[in-house]
Amino acid sequence: MTDTKSLPWTRRRLLQSIPAAVAPAILSGQARRAIAAVSANPALPEKPLPPFSKFVDVSHSAGLTQPMYYGRPDRVDYIVESVGGGCAFFDYDNDGWMDIFILGGRRIENTPADASNRLYKNNRDGTFTDVTEKAGLRDCGWASGVCIGDYDNDGFEDIFVTYYGQNKLYRNNGDGTFTDVTEKAGLLNPKTRFGTGCTFVDYNRDGLLDLFVANYVEFDFATAPTASLEVPGCNFEGVAIYCGPAGMGAPQHFLYRNNGDGTFTDVSKESGISTMLGSYGLTAVSFDADEDGWPDILLAGDETPALLMINNHDGTFREEGLMRGVAVSGDGRMLGGMGIGVGDYDLDGHLDVVITHFQMQIAGLYHCLGKGEFEDVSIQSGLGSDRRFVQWGACILDLDNDGHPDIFMTAGNVTPELERVTAKFPWRCPKMLFRNLGNGTFAELGDEAGPAIASRYVSRGCAFGDFDNDGDLDIVIMNYNDPPTLLRNDSPSGNHWIKVRLEGVKSNRSAIGGRVTLTYNGKTQVQEVMSQSSHLSSNDPRLHFGLGQVKTVDIEVRWPMGRTESFKAVAANQLVTIREGKGIVPGRPFQKAAAEKRA
Numbered sequence: 178m179t180d181t182k183s184l185p186w187t188r189r190r191l192l193q194s195i196p197a198a199v200a201p202a203i204l205s206g207q208a209r210r211a212i213a214a215v216s217a218n219p220a221l222p223e224k225p226l227p228p229f230s231k232f233v234d235v236s237h238s239a240g241l242t243q244p245m246y247y248g249r250p251d252r253v254d255y256i257v258e259s260v261g262g263g264c265a266f267f268d269y270d271n272d273g274w275m276d277i278f279i280l281g282g283r284r285i286e287n288t289p290a291d292a293s294n295r296l297y298k299n300n301r302d303g304t305f306t307d308v309t310e311k312a313g314l315r316d317c318g319w320a321s322g323v324c325i326g327d328y329d330n331d332g333f334e335d336i337f338v339t340y341y342g343q344n345k346l347y348r349n350n351g352d353g354t355f356t357d358v359t360e361k362a363g364l365l366n367p368k369t370r371f372g373t374g375c376t377f378v379d380y381n382r383d384g385l386l387d388l389f390v391a392n393y394v395e396f397d398f399a400t401a402p403t404a405s406l407e408v409p410g411c412n413f414e415g416v417a418i419y420c421g422p423a424g425m426g427a428p429q430h431f432l433y434r435n436n437g438d439g440t441f442t443d444v445s446k447e448s449g450i451s452t453m454l455g456s457y458g459l460t461a462v463s464f465d466a467d468e469d470g471w472p473d474i475l476l477a478g479d480e481t482p483a484l485l486m487i488n489n490h491d492g493t494f495r496e497e498g499l500m501r502g503v504a505v506s507g508d509g510r511m512l513g514g515m516g517i518g519v520g521d522y523d524l525d526g527h528l529d530v531v532i533t534h535f536q537m538q539i540a541g542l543y544h545c546l547g548k549g550e551f552e553d554v555s556i557q558s559g560l561g562s563d564r565r566f567v568q569w570g571a572c573i574l575d576l577d578n579d580g581h582p583d584i585f586m587t588a589g590n591v592t593p594e595l596e597r598v599t600a601k602f603p604w605r606c607p608k609m610l611f612r613n614l615g616n617g618t619f620a621e622l623g624d625e626a627g628p629a630i631a632s633r634y635v636s637r638g639c640a641f642g643d644f645d646n647d648g649d650l651d652i653v654i655m656n657y658n659d660p661p662t663l664l665r666n667d668s669p670s671g672n673h674w675i676k677v678r679l680e681g682v683k684s685n686r687s688a689i690g691g692r693v694t695l696t697y698n699g700k701t702q703v704q705e706v707m708s709q710s711s712h713l714s715s716n717d718p719r720l721h722f723g724l725g726q727v728k729t730v731d732i733e734v735r736w737p738m739g740r741t742e743s744f745k746a747v748a749a750n751q752l753v754t755i756r757e758g759k760g761i762v763p764g765r766p767f768q769k770a771a772a773e774k775r776a
């Protein structure tokens with residue numbers, strides 16, 4: 178049975194291949210119970226499912242040709258070369274078209290001259306132009322994470338980037354250029370840190386976006402140990418590889434309060450964040466986990482528990498990941514938490530969470546029972562069918578617009594050393610796509626969702642957004658030492674959808690923390706505007722809901738500062754812009770890309 182881990186099994190193929198009489202002897206008790214539950218489910222269709230989306234790799238024709246350098250392509254010597262690389266869909270010039278910001282790295286020696294983070298402007302015809310230089314965003318470092326938010330409420334989205342080194346805040350000047358305001362904003366580190374997860378969050382609900390910043394490990398090139406079979410934490414499955422995170426110090430995480438004058442104050446101590454130690458922080462997401470109207474923060478922990486920082490409404494937080502069921506796996510194991518996707522996969526109005534993990538570990542699907550109580554349903558849901566790869570970026574979003582949010586993940590190993598020893602641990606990996614079957618379970622799709630799914634890269638962060646404004650979610654992926662991948666979604670025709678863009682007035686302008694609940698035909702779908710999710714990445718802020726055959730929906734908005742507004746019988750297949758206190762307003766242009774070629 179151990180061999181099946183390395184083969185491209187899907188749950189369905191696995192079940193088909195095992196004689197029923199033998200299965201109980203070779204499957205674990207937990208898997209057996211889960212499979213029995215799935216097998217007994219009459220909703221599992223006998224007849225073929227309706228077509229799913231096809232994903233087409235349009236990176237080259239879109240002009241995303243610049244490789245994103247990150248460490249050496251042939252070896253990894255230090256942990257700083259292993260985890261970074263988020264990306265973002267955001268509209269930096271307010272023209273209604275999603276632009277792309279993608280993080281790059283460097284090399285310890287001989288960094289190529291063209292290594293830099295990259296900003297690509299959307300040309301509205303399926304192509305992009307690299308505007309990095311013009312925008313003033315040229316920078317080459319060990320960039321890890323990106324979060325987007327309008328911290329100065331001037332109507333233009335700003336960028337925060339974390340690094341191994343010095344994190345950076347870029348203010349959007351509104352004229353296509355950005356200014357590095359890190360020092361002016363009071364965000365300089367006294368010493369080198371390994372910044373990773375970050376999210377804008379208005380934790381004290383004063384209308385100004387504050388900033389949470391996570392750190393990964395204590396690391397110093399001067400003193401770092403190197404690969405060794407003798408040193409614990411410097412090998413994996415009998416192969417000497419770069420050291421960590423095990424054995425390294427776990428640094429503190431930071432919260433900065435926005436003073437409203439362009440500066441921030443470090444409130445890590447008074448908020449209690451500085452006491453939440455012991456986790457190697459990666460992706461940070463802020464959403465209202467316990468449904469009390471105040472934003473909480475969930476931080477993925479590599480080989481350590483995820484931290485769920487619950488907002489106390491008085492400027493302080495308490496950490497309750499373990500008791501709320503989202504810190505570790507359902508059977509109590511600490512896993513390698515990398516990325517986080519947040520969405521409502523079973524349409525019950527509560528935000529569920531998917532956390533990506535290390536190889537030989539399944540991604541964790543944590544079902545929210547309401548009020549911030551989670552149960553691990555990874556096995557029952559069918560995600561357990563594939564644990565071949567190290568997973569990074571993730572979402573719970575409806576990719577085929579059938580009304581049931583799906584799960585997509587990127588994958589890629591942490592070092593090429595492993596595949597030289599065993600083919601079980603490939604360096605380059607395919608994408609992982611799980612179709613929501615509408616009955617609490619998912620089926621993994623391969624070629625049937627397009628050959629681009631099986632194409633292999635060393636992927637890290639990915640972002641979800643509709644770059645061609647055609648009503649389905651496309652995907653941009655950061656790949657190590659390769660150009661980014663842009664997957665155009667060709668979703669099945671006939672399914673309906675709606676997008677909601679929130680514009681804060683009293684609340685923060687980006688409306689981060691705004692919660693949109695759709696109701697129709699006795700169903701509920703909920704989403705929140707988030708500044709970071711996936712793996713160290715930031716999604717299109719226009720919330721996208723697939724609706725299947727539904728043509729009108731009721732919309733309820735809860736604004737970040739608490740006010741709620743409702744809209745009845747809103748028509749599907751449009752972008753609805755809602756301004757706080759003003760209702761539905763005209764908003765930015767929304768039309769399909771002009772001359773986009775359909776492959």
Ligand SMILES: [Ca+2]
Pocket residue numbers: 267268269270271272273274275276299
């Ligand atoms: Ca734009």
Ligand SMILES: [Ca+2]
Pocket residue numbers: 326327328329330331332333334335348349
């Ligand atoms: Ca701004």
Ligand SMILES: [Ca+2]
Pocket residue numbers: 575576577578579580581582583613723
């Ligand atoms: Ca779906």
Ligand SMILES: [Ca+2]
Pocket residue numbers: 642643644645646647648649650651666
């Ligand atoms: Ca699209």
